[in-house]
Amino acid sequence: MRRGPVFFGGETMDRKRFAREENRPRAQRSLHMKSVIRLTVLAAALLLSACASSRNLDDSFADLSGNAELKSVLFSDRTHDYGDVDITLYEGRLLLTGTMPTEAGREKLIENAWKAENVKEVIDEVFIGDGTSMGQGFEDARIDNALRLKLMTDKDVVGSHYKIAVSGAVVYLLGVARSEAELDRALELARTVAGVEKVVSHVALPAPAKL
Template structure:
């Protein structure tokens, strides 16, 4: 993660807290948040559980070292934790993975961490641009339920996680990612809604 990235993470965390704080009344009042949760393949309880896993693991990473907190990116869907980013040493990677596996509620840890030097400003700007374009494509595609997907971009690679309602939707999401200028690889950990590995 680039040194500027924690600002974006903080804004996302605040947005998540606001969304979850308002979900219960909105569901009963028929508000916007209720509509958003209705579009999710996860239940409200599962979404809250995922948020709890993410915040707990972020706290553990920060307690372990500021380096891990800054360089490890997390996305959690139905207890599956996608870990991306570039850490300094193999020991850093092992520590991050162990912390994830030891976090309550985690069903699977997906290791996409790399060991090496942090990308320079040029790559950070390129990744940010790719992320912005991808988000715009998903959020404006009426055949994609954007709320069901998470992603991270690192050195031109887009890492995907989430729940696709159909094979066709999965193909659309992958194609949106693959055709963005500057994308070198798309790594998908998306599962279908009908996947038997999902929680009952």
């Protein structure tokens, strides 16, 4: 007798497909889920800010392409577990956050990062240590979502010019601010999110206009 589909929270998934998903490497499954969430958030951000932002769609989708290319490189390397590493790319600047269990793994991660065609700079914020606990992972996700909402709704900040990574309650900001005043406002918004322990800025300022 043919068995019917398995139900998960109102959605159906074929048993064989579910088995294949469970057998995927943990690093690949973890990065895949993070990618789905971030793609959804980015799509919404682009729609909300397309009229007000000076950052065009080509730049945004180039970041997505670079992310996909880099992840394919990481997935092909089965010697290390990248499941607790976050990849954040903004116009060729790659921010690596999270933890790796060994220094050798961190060095391999950085080596692989430079292999992606669209990467022009690698910013290493990866620590050596145990992976993020489930509880801390939920807390980091809450902080991430709260800050994204603040940046997208604040009238003094162009939210689409910023990328966020949160690891161990530390917020990392990447992007380009229109001015020092806007950057100060973005940092203030990050510091005032409940649960944030530290804010690290890798946000660039525009080059001075030539006279």
